[in-house]
Amino acid sequence: MNIGRMLGVALLSMLFMLFVALDLVLFGVLPLNSVMVTVLPVIGLLAGGAIVASRRNRTTTG
């Protein structure tokens, strides 16, 4: 498994979700003190890593 690619996607995905959370706050969808502002980047980090891992597994097993 390419750990470098997995880390890259996970970090970029975390940054993407951080900006999405910021957008949601700035457009008044989420209040400033919402826990989602913290949770969304973590979801991005985990989802990014999981997507790369699952795709890698599919290409090796399929």
Place this chain on the structure above:
Amino acid sequence: MKLLRVSMAGAAFGLMLVGSAPTAVAGIKGSNGCQATGTWRSTGVVVDAATADGVIAIPRADTVDWQGSVAAATGVYSGSVWIELPPPFGEVEVDSWAGNSLTTSNAGSHEYDLPSLVPSGVEITVAGEHVDQNGSCVGSVTVEVEGGAFDSPLTIASLAGTAVTGAGLAAMLRPMIRRVV
């Protein structure tokens, strides 16, 4: 099947957003009978911390006439006002006070002019606490600066960040998705 998966993910995301709204502590809770009010001069809006509910829209610049009181002489006292940030970032203190007094009330005026970086239309919880020899009290109000989302340059910066990282993410994921298909 793919459409179903996408709509389920969308619904879950929506539910997550709705369910994440923090529960605001409306009014004042405490044991020393404290009260606090503020009147915005330009709009005439009066906010009583004991009854304030919902989101209060405030001008970007104004002068606030404030007044605070407790039921009995305070003695040694201290307190602060802060803005609540998302967990785990805690809070940012806006003002604080401390001293020793025999009076039961205080009043004054505060002129403010928020910089353009402070976004409009964002719900901000402002909370405060006062402690004296008779007990303590804590309360909060939710405010938002009048105006639109694009009044702050932060919005453009954030949207640009979303676009750049989204494009980068798509570029990194595309070869992997193609390889599977």
